[in-house]
Amino acid sequence: MSGVCEDGQSYDTKTGDALDEFSVQFRSTLDRLTSLRTLSFILISLALTFMMYLLSFALTDFIASKGYLVHMSVSTILMELIPILITIAAAYVATEKEGLLELSGVHAIAGRYLGAVAVTSILMIPVYVMIIVVQTLHGAGNQISSLQSFALTVVFAAIVTAVAMLLNTRTKHAFLLTFLAVFIIVPLFIYMIGPATDLVDYDVLCSVIPVPDMIAAVNASGHGGITILSAMSLVKASSGLPLDAFASFILFFGWAILLFSVLIFVTERRKAE
């Protein structure tokens, strides 16, 4: 026997509607996979990845020719490239092109959110493949731990998607703001309250807040600890799941859950107002 909600609808009906909302949003977001713009993104990201490899080899040779003891690892550049590509993809897929995110209801938001995370993750697959292909062609073998890297990519996409959607509830410029937030505002803030003021160690901060590590870049690269870029653990060639990668995963997952919850909260609050 079906129960009855406060608004008089049966629970079954309400559940069905909610699932419909979820399904509609999820599918419509997935449809973006087939857009021309997405296809262009795939091609451009593949080209960029390939070019980064060429660039890194050229830089390595150049630096070596100068006699410096610096080896410009391919992964160093990729570590910067991958999160940027993820952010582009997530911010594009998750946000409205010209307008605010006007979704209402947990299920609709969840549908859009999960769809966006899925699309973003799928879009990164060709990039990973390209990396492996180029590495193999170059004779360096496969340097990446694929499953681990991809798992971390998904949770990173989850964070960025939540940020983008959250921003899109307030501003039409969510795409740009997501970039600023992820790559400039948050890292700068972290840096200001951390190393710049000598209050908290940067590594400790990076252990709790995923921050793209551009500030600490020294020599060919820099990496202060567990940051967003360790999500691109691309750079780890290990067969198991090392503790720091596992920790990264948990941390990113936690942030994604929190941001998603805040997104729901903000949306509902706005609706109530």
Add this chain to the structure above:
Amino acid sequence: MKKAAVAALLVAVLLATTAFPMLDAAEGNDPIFNADSKNDILDIVTRAIADTSAVLELTSDYEENKKILMEKLNEILKPILPSFTIDERNFDALASLIAGFAPSKLVASHFLPDGDPTFSKGHLNAGFDLPQPLRDALNIEDRKEGSDSQYGELGVNLSDTISVNATTFRDIDHVGGMSWAGSFLNDYSGVIFRLLKADNPDVLLGKDLGDKIIKKDSVYRVDTALSASIYIGMNAEYDEENDVLDVRMIFKGSGSIDERMDLIGGQGPDYIETNTVAREILVDMNLTMINPSSPNRTLYFGLNDFNLDFYYGMAIDDVYESTEIRASGLTAVFKGMIVRVIGDEVIDYQNKLDYDQNLINTASEGRSEAMNKLIAEARGNTQFEDDSDSTLTIVTGIVLAVLGVAILLVPRFMKRS
């Protein structure tokens, strides 16, 4: 049509991704990159060399000697590893390997630095039992009377290349016999560096420095996460007047190492005091470890002063057994340098573990007891992780997730109630 094309593309990509593990596994087919402990190139090479009674006619010309040695090595290895060729890129690492594992058979001539081998204050005692022709070629003198060295002495000037700052190091203030040993270990999570007295492994060296770098009863992890250059310089000068050896250690790093150790520009108590008695030694060398964002965090390692420059395309795995410096014995022993010649820079970690263990076992022979203990301790600490950081991260992640769920659910529960 467009959708079908994109879908086909994605399916193809997805299928390709399933090949990831296969690609990983396929690496194992390459004896160079992923050999197991039995057929690893290191084993192969060392065994081959050990089985070879090669006599090389070397000259005093470094480059010429290098060519001769390369040629000989290729000749030895060709039947065993037809796909592997020793060339300019991997020669140095391999040569040091040879020096470590087969000292009596072949020794790379590159231990003779370029330039005029003048040496004013003392000698570096190179711990290689070299065949006489090679000793002659390398200008290695016989052990001097009164020297504690059990080896011949390599009369070369090694004092010109130190460039890192030594200003913060304290002079020796008292005399006493002491030995010290350094060990450099790394795994995928970083480098372990410890110093201890070789003759008393329970005593860690350097109070202030020790506080920073060496934590007693623990293995300090220098997180070389993605980029780090560590410069570890050991500088010793013989004070003729007082008959005292001034041994100074220089640590200098960049990247994350700096941040962790506060070693930039001499910040922090980056000096170590030690003392020893010496009569005729001047060890002045610059030991550089570089981890240039290596995906597998393999360290690149070089002893500049010995022309062991194998930053490029070379790597030393996990265990650095190369630096056992016994100052009290007036010997600077570079032995058991564990080098894995891996072509470009690929190591499969799982294989690496087995491989390393094998190396450790192999390299144990002839290693000092203190060093063995050090290695054993380090290996016992399997993860080398900075657990506190990871724990903090995990706890933070869980707390955030719980908080998120609470934000999501609590208003609903309140609404219902």
